[in-house]
Amino acid sequence: MRSWRSKRESRGLEAELRANRPEPSSELVHRLEARVREDGRHSRAGSFRVAFAGALAAGVLTALASVGGLGYAATGAGQAVEKAKRVVHQHGVTTVHKSAARAQYGKPKAKKCPAGRKRVRGVCRKVKKAKGVNFRRPPFTG
Amino acid sequence: MFRGDPLANPEPLIKRVYAYVAYRVGDGPDAEDITSETFERALRYKKSYDSRKGEPVAWLIGIARRCIEGRPATPELSSEHLEVSDHRDLEDDALRRISLSGAVGRLEERDRELIALRYGADLTARQIAEVQGARTNAIEVALHRALGRLRATLEGEDDSSTPVRKSQAGR
Secondary structure, eight states: OOHOOOOOHHHHHHHHHHHHHHOOOOOHHHHHHHHHHHHHHHHHHHHHHHHHHHHHHHHHHHHHTTHHHHHHHHHHHHHHHHHHHHHHHHOOOOOSOOHHHHHHHOOOOOOOOOOTEETTTEEEOOOOOOOOOOOOOOOOOO | OSSOOTTTSHHHHHHHHHHHHHHHHHHHHHHHHHHHHHHHHHHHHHGOGGGGOOHHHHHHHHHHHHHHHSSSSOOOOOOOGGGGGTTSOOOOOHOOOOOOOOHHHTTTHHHHHIIIIIIIHHHHHHHHHHTTTOHHHHHHHHHHHHHHHHHHHHHHHHHHHHHHHHHHHHH
């Protein structure tokens, strides 16, 4: 006991607290280490996959550019888009306005109304003259 | 905000977090559970770690503190089961460790927290100030006082245990 107390006095309380800090069991350390490393592997694998896909795309583009295939690919893509548009595009109903059939069987033209009458809702009606103020020329003043 | 892997080198971090937790709640299964929970949370929120705000250990200690606070209140740490007379067969080192953890356990919560942060997690006074949102000077003073109280506790323990030892020696 005396040796312990003398040791404590010599090393100081702080050093003693550091030296005797509680330590985890090796089982806990290994378990947690494995857990952390496993998680790191998963996240690394994910980022590796993304990086690999990016590198592959860059490689293909470089290869195409070097043989002028980029323009060719662009033209091909443009043409493909046009074709697709043509296939997918919906046309409206085409109406022929002037044709022999329409001239014969189309709607009969409405007859012209006689003078002084105007067609209102398909019926010729008399047009009333507007009752306006009679315009008088101002008197000549010299 | 993910800047570098805070858990790139986990072993020393596990030891420091465990030491902190053990000084707070006592060495044993509870401390192991809290340490495990701390690392689980750290893995879950790894991407929120920002190296500009502090070192990984300070970040982990922050998580551990929340884990401890989130647990149901444990009875005050006591060293009744760590009576010196019951450990006469133990080596001096083990005896010293038990006595120290018992004395730390009898300190007030605030002192225990400071001792755990300084000597368990091995944080500097500045880091402790950052964790606790206090001034470095205030932390240094509080630590000095906490150490004084710990010393007094240990000396009181020594005085009370000496007669037991003497009586055992007399047999």
